[in-house]
Structures are given as C-alpha cells and as structure tokens.
Amino acid sequence: MTFLSPLILVGMILLISYLTQLNSEDKRTIVVVDESGQFESVFFNTDKTSYVNLSDQGLDAGKEVAKDDAYYGLIHISKNPETAINPVTFYGNETPSFDFIGDIEDRIEKKITDQNLVAQGINLTALETAKSTIDINIENFSGESSSKMSNWVKAGFGGAAGYLLMMFIIIYGNMVMRSVIEEKTNRIIEVIISSVKPFQLMMGKILGTTLAGITQFAIWVLVGGVLLVVLTAVFGVDPSAATSVNPAASQAQEIAQDPNMVIELLQEIQKLPLLQLVGGFFVYFIGGYFLYSSIYAAIGAAVDNETDTQQFMLPIIMPLMLAIYVGFFAVIDNPHGTVATVFSIIPLTSPIVMLMRIPFEVPLWQIILSITLLIATFIFTVWFGSKIYRVGILMYGKKPTYKDLIKWLKY
Amino acid sequence: MNSLLVADTVSKKFGDFTALNDVSITVPEGSIFGLLGPNGAGKTTLIRIINQITMPDTGNVTLGGEPLQQHHIRDIGYMPEERGLYKSMKVGEQVLYLAQLKGMSKAEAKTRAKHWFEKLEIGDWWGKKIQELSKGQAQKIQFVVTVMHQPKLLIFDEPFSGFDPINANLIKDEILQLRDEGATVIFSTHRMESVEELCDHIALINKSNKILDGEINTIKRAYQNNTFDIGVQVVDETAFAKAQQQLASSFKVSPAQFKSLGNEHKLRVEMGDNGTPNELLSTLQTYGQVTHFVEVIPSVNDIFIQTVSQNK
Numbered sequence: 001m002t003f004l005s006p007l008i009l010v011g012m013i014l015l016i017s018y019l020t021q022l023n024s025e026d027k028r029t030i031v032v033v034d035e036s037g038q039f040e041s042v043f044f045n046t047d048k049t050s051y052v053n054l055s056d057q058g059l060d061a062g063k064e065v066a067k068d069d070a071y072y073g074l075i076h077i078s079k080n081p082e083t084a085i086n087p088v089t090f091y092g093n094e095t096p097s098f099d100f101i102g103d104i105e106d107r108i109e110k111k112i113t114d115q116n117l118v119a120q121g122i123n124l125t126a127l128e129t130a131k132s133t134i135d136i137n138i139e140n141f142s143g144e145s146s147s148k149m150s151n152w153v154k155a156g157f158g159g160a161a162g163y164l165l166m167m168f169i170i171i172y173g174n175m176v177m178r179s180v181i182e183e184k185t186n187r188i189i190e191v192i193i194s195s196v197k198p199f200q201l202m203m204g205k206i207l208g209t210t211l212a213g214i215t216q217f218a219i220w221v222l223v224g225g226v227l228l229v230v231l232t233a234v235f236g237v238d239p240s241a242a243t244s245v246n247p248a249a250s251q252a253q254e255i256a257q258d259p260n261m262v263i264e265l266l267q268e269i270q271k272l273p274l275l276q277l278v279g280g281f282f283v284y285f286i287g288g289y290f291l292y293s294s295i296y297a298a299i300g301a302a303v304d305n306e307t308d309t310q311q312f313m314l315p316i317i318m319p320l321m322l323a324i325y326v327g328f329f330a331v332i333d334n335p336h337g338t339v340a341t342v343f344s345i346i347p348l349t350s351p352i353v354m355l356m357r358i359p360f361e362v363p364l365w366q367i368i369l370s371i372t373l374l375i376a377t378f379i380f381t382v383w384f385g386s387k388i389y390r391v392g393i394l395m396y397g398k399k400p401t402y403k404d405l406i407k408w409l410k411y
Numbered sequence: 412m413n414s415l416l417v418a419d420t421v422s423k424k425f426g427d428f429t430a431l432n433d434v435s436i437t438v439p440e441g442s443i444f445g446l447l448g449p450n451g452a453g454k455t456t457l458i459r460i461i462n463q464i465t466m467p468d469t470g471n472v473t474l475g476g477e478p479l480q481q482h483h484i485r486d487i488g489y490m491p492e493e494r495g496l497y498k499s500m501k502v503g504e505q506v507l508y509l510a511q512l513k514g515m516s517k518a519e520a521k522t523r524a525k526h527w528f529e530k531l532e533i534g535d536w537w538g539k540k541i542q543e544l545s546k547g548q549a550q551k552i553q554f555v556v557t558v559m560h561q562p563k564l565l566i567f568d569e570p571f572s573g574f575d576p577i578n579a580n581l582i583k584d585e586i587l588q589l590r591d592e593g594a595t596v597i598f599s600t601h602r603m604e605s606v607e608e609l610c611d612h613i614a615l616i617n618k619s620n621k622i623l624d625g626e627i628n629t630i631k632r633a634y635q636n637n638t639f640d641i642g643v644q645v646v647d648e649t650a651f652a653k654a655q656q657q658l659a660s661s662f663k664v665s666p667a668q669f670k671s672l673g674n675e676h677k678l679r680v681e682m683g684d685n686g687t688p689n690e691l692l693s694t695l696q697t698y699g700q701v702t703h704f705v706e707v708i709p710s711v712n713d714i715f716i717q718t719v720s721q722n723k
Contacts, residue, residue: 182497183497186495186496186497186498187491187495188497190464190489191489191490191491191495191509191553192509193464194463194489194491195512195513196512197463197481198464396493407426410426
C-alpha cells in the first residue's frame, strides 16, 4: 500500500480527467431559429456540437422538431426592430452548463461587435493584424531566466508539500488518538502503565507513527525521484540547458505543443530547491507532527470515546486550515509578503506555510527562526500533552471541559 | 518477619480533594494483606502509588528496603479493578508483549506462558483473539498476564469481582499456591467478607485515612468482647424472664439470630470484662436445656463499622 499509493494517486488523477472527458463527449445537436437572419454564420458545427438551422420554420415548429428528435436544445434569436440588440433565448430539457452558454454568448457577442465595428467604418482585417501579444521573460539578477511556468511549478510543489504535511498530521494524529482511546476503553491502560511510564507510552506512540510517516514520505520521494529521472531520460532533457534558454527559443517552445511543455516542466522541476524541499518536509513534518500529535494524544486521553473528541478538535483543525488557506492565497500571491512570512514563523502554522514558501527560496534566518520556535513549541506541547495524558487515561465517565483539563495540569 | 512493602505517611491530593491522608502500611513478606475500605476510600490511589502510576505528594514507599524505582515494576504484578486486554490481538502475542514490557526476554516469556497455559488448561487459546473468548476466559488470560513474570508482590484490586464462582475459586487456589511459593499478596476490596478468610494482615481505610491495621487475629481478639450467642429450651418461663432481667442488668443482652429447629429463647450476651463463659453457662443450665452456646467472633465488616462509628 505504501508503495502503491503514489501510483494510485496518479492513476486517480488520470481516471478523473478521463471520466470528465467522457462526460462531455456526447455529441449535442442544437436547433437554431434565427429570426434576424444575421447569425447563420456564427453557428458552425464543431466536434461536440452540431447545429440545425430551422429559421424558416419559426419558433414553434423548431421546438417540435427539437423535442421529437430529442435534441439537446434550441436557440431562438428573435427579431426586435426597435432595439439594436436582439433577445436570445435557449430552450432545453436540462439547464445547460456554463461552458456551453458562455460559448454561445461569445459567438453572438463577437458577431455583433464585428458588425458594430464595421458600422463604425473600421477594417476588420486591419484590426486583426494590429493586435499583438507580448510574453514577458523573467530573469533574476544572476542571469538565470525562468518562465511563467516556473511560478506555477513552485506553487504546485510547495502547495502539494504543504497539503501533504497537513494530511499526514491529521491522518497519523488521528491514529495516535484512536489508539489512546482504544487502550482506554479496553481498560488495558492500567496494566500497561504499571509497566511503563505514561510519558514513555505516549512518546512511543508518537515516535512510532512519526517513523511510519517518514517512511511513507521517503518512499514517495524515491518513487517520484525515479519517475523524474526516467522522464528526463525519455525526453532527453539536459538540466544545464534550462539556464541558457534564450528568448527566441522559449517563444518557439510555447508555440510548439505537448512534448516541449513536458521538457520545460521537467526543467523547472529540476531547478526547484528539491533537496531543501525534501529536507524541509522531514524537519517540518517531525516538528509539526510532534506538536500536533501530542495534542491528539491528550485529547484521546481526555475522552472516553471517539464521538466526544469533537469539542476538542477545533484547536487542532483551525490552525491547520488557517495555514492551508494562508498558504494557498497569501503565499502564492506573494511568497515573501508580510502575511506569508509571519505565518511561516508562527509555530502552529509554520510547518505548512514554510513548506509552501521554500520553493520560492526563503532567507536562511527565517527558516532557522521558524524551526527554533517550532522545536520550542513542540517541547511545550509534548509536556502539556503528557500531563493531560497521564491524568486523562485513568479518568472515566465524566466528559471533561477545558477547565477540567487545566486543573489536571496541577495533579 | 521481614516487611516487603512499607508505605510511610503517604498523602495524595487531586486538586482540592484529598485522596490519601498520611497513610502508612506495612506488608510483611509472604503474607496475604487485605487493604479494605468502602468505595472511594483511597485504596486504588494507594495501589497506584505502589505501582508508580501516580506519585505521592508526600511520604515514601519502600519495596524490600529500597525506595521505589523504575526497576521495581518487574517485582510487582498488578491486576487492576478495571481489567482489559487488546481485543483484536492474539492471546499468545499479547501475553508475550505484556511480559516483555515487564522486562522478560521473549524466550523466557514463552516458556513461562506455556507453563501457565498448560496449568490452567487453556493451551488451545494461544492463537485466538481476545474478542473470541468469553469474559471468564479473558479473565484467566488477565490472571496469567499478572503473575507471569514471577513478581515478589502481587496486587489484586477487587480480585473476585466479575469472576464466576468456578473461576474465582480456581484463581483463589492459584493465588494461595503462589503465596506458598514465596509471593506476597495484597488484596484490595470493598467486599470485606470476600477476602476475610484469606488475609492474615489487614488495613482498614476510610475517607482517605487509615483507621486500623495489624494482624487479623490480633485485631479480632481486640474486638471480640466476650460475646456469646446462646439458645435455651426454657422450663419455667416466668423464672427465665426474671433471670433475663438479671442478665440485662449486668451485661448487654440483645436478641440473637441463628438457625435452630426448636423454639428456644435466643439471646446475644455481651459480657465484656464482667463475667466468664463458664459462669454464664452454669447460670443458664439452671433454667433448662442449653442448646446453643457459641462465641461471636466479630467479622471485619463489624470491626469496620464499629471503628468508623467510634472515630466520628
């Protein structure tokens, strides 16, 4: 399972995109009743949609045909001589998708705009040739150029790492919590803690699951690394070429399709501080996991069954969610902005936010500060968690409140 | 006799609640020690302190002359009141795991476990999961887990609650055998009558305080108070009624409860220091046939109730 899950993940993504394609693969037939007679040229057949023009038969007859032949729908453009804009209506059995409606609106808008331009005496071909596109090349001061894709790759990798870390914390943290609750409800806990100290038992659980998490991630990194090497070999990417892409070449790349995109993607991935990212993941996973799982263990010890855990979950879920949102909005928007920087140093959110920032290259002092704070905080939460754990595992019956938990610290 | 376990003025508070207040007990080596008292008296807290599960606020505990240390967990076998095992774990693995937690090597644990499984005739449960066993069967496993590492001190909290009578007897016999082999046993219970005949030393705990302790026979002797249950087949009712009044003037007399086939007068006479059994018997003989003459030995329960009411 551990080996297969990355493959299963990739498989799932492929399956979903395949299914989405299947979903919209049905060919649709639309009846067009255009009373104005201006838009006939707009409705040309495509792969997915074909149009039947029944303008000469009128709206009612068109509706009959659409219904009898089970067509997807009918577009009716009425003639309204008093206003310049003709009202357009879509009739159909089901509500059409945004994509579909948007496509039709675009076509009609384009036609009307073109007509208006011509009416203003503007030459359409001249307008078309006058249009220009510009592609800004991004280069840093040391002369290393990067494409726009670079930002997406960085955001993608950072986001994935941060999200993965959150999932790991929640999944393995829950595992610790469930095992504590199991021992408590089984009543084996008193037998166990007459042999080992509660602190040892708790740390044993946390360390065990930490190692499980690290192993899991290490396997993924290995699989990912092998995949990267294989792909690099297959597409013949020269890692050093990435730094010397000249503007002309990169423009050419963008014009050409898929294979070059893959090459560029691979080049960007190779340019990421992968070692830092993987190292950061390990460090922040261990720190963040210790921090949160000791709270999970304390919660497990405080309650008698899993349903009672809900009231205590908020303090765990909230900072994690906050970190994810800050990561996905603030970091991607501006990786070195105040919000992103502060949240990547606050211990409760730093593991996730900092991981998201690492691909964008973070100053060393910030990393050191955030790791130091993280370590100090997890030492505190482990101490705090073990206090509650020690008392909680022997408490049955009463559902404790936050006030009770504070009282337990003094026992 | 050497003392194996000594608790000296142990106190423990939970917040504002005092669970133990300067409690001292001395458990002689090779004895069966009854730690008795109602629910909530502090027995379990004291046991948890002995097991190093909780730390006392003040006072100290020594085992075999040494202050309690981490390695002492190997010398103690503890069966808590709330028992349990990992439900989905196999019996054999579980027994080995718990024995290894107590510091046994795996090979050693295996030999000892096999020995006990044979002794209790449960060898074929080795590969079963706990959840496949009945409650009584699981309790046998729990017992094996408690005694397997050959501890010097065995502690049973509410030992026979939850055991069916057959298993309770079996376990009782095994415990006595372990005692004969040199182990010291502590029974903690609020059902005093259930361990009375097993214990040779007791300590009574009530509301966090120890109210009495010592050798059970000494205690009983101190409380026996020269009391007798008597039954007399009276010949002359009026004469006996007079005699009864006379008895009541010098002793404490109350109706007695015991089984008999006749319709004799049944009395409980508490003589204290005012008379001897022989005098009483010879007086009674003059009124008719004495069918019943038994010294009342106070039960631990009686002693407990008496001591608690005295202390109030």
